[in-house]
Amino acid sequence: MNNQDIIFGTRPVLEAIKSGKSIEKLFIQKNLSKEIFNEIKINLKDRNIHISFVPKEKLNRITKKNHQGVICYISPIIYQPPNEIIQRCYESGKDPIILMLDRITDTRNFGAITRVAEASGVDAIIIPEKESALITSEAVKSSAGAINYIPICKVKSLKIIAQEFKDSGLKIIACTEKSEKDIYSIQYKGPICIILGSEKDGISKNLLEISHEKVKIPMLGKIDSLNVSTSSAVILYELIRQRN
Secondary structure, three states, rough: HHHEEEEHHHHHHHHHHHOOOOEEEEOOOOOOOOHHHHHHHHHOOOOOOOOOEEEEHHHHHOOOOOOEEEEEEEOOOOOOOHHHHHHHHHHHHOOEEEEEOOOOOOHHHHHHHHHHHHHHHEEEEEOOOOOOOOOHHHHHOOOOEEEEOOOOEEEEHHHHHHHHHHHHHOOOEEEOOOOOOOOOHHHOOOOOEEEEEOOEEEOOOHHHOOOOEEEEEOOOOOOOOOOOOHHHHHHHHHHHHHHH
């Protein structure tokens, strides 16, 4: 994590919150004084910022400087509302292509996926507030700058957004090993939302249940899975092949 991605100390963090900076995550030391915590809480009203209460030792590992029990990560991007992106696509006569990432926490993987998504014409990437990679300068670097060109949407519940997409006419496709169908056996025409899950946990059950289609990437060798960023390239370029 680069120093440019963090702000520490109660007053600097409060000023960052008040100024409307895009805060990726906020770490607060356990048993921090109620006075300081209450001031932070008041200024966080109506802001969707994930707070983690952690021991002092964790904060000390992030920075050796005087953090006063408060550290926040600053995002280099401004998150966008997913429904507005869908609406813009429909208004322009374009079938939206949305990529939803479920519990993908590795920053480099996220950056690589974003690079593929931007190159393949994805209209937005949806990530959850919790259990997701931090959008930092490292992620921007891993994406070769693609993060600056593709809308990123951070939401409280992937399930709720997936259902809203489904109700809006998007076809929900889950790329998962738990399928008999492969990615080449379905059509990718019309409005699409493709879901990718973490290599460790896969796609959540509730998202699989919402999906119209569940498809897998055929594996012909001895290993049984691909890196998730590689998987994103395989399925997105099958979508491009069919559409072109």
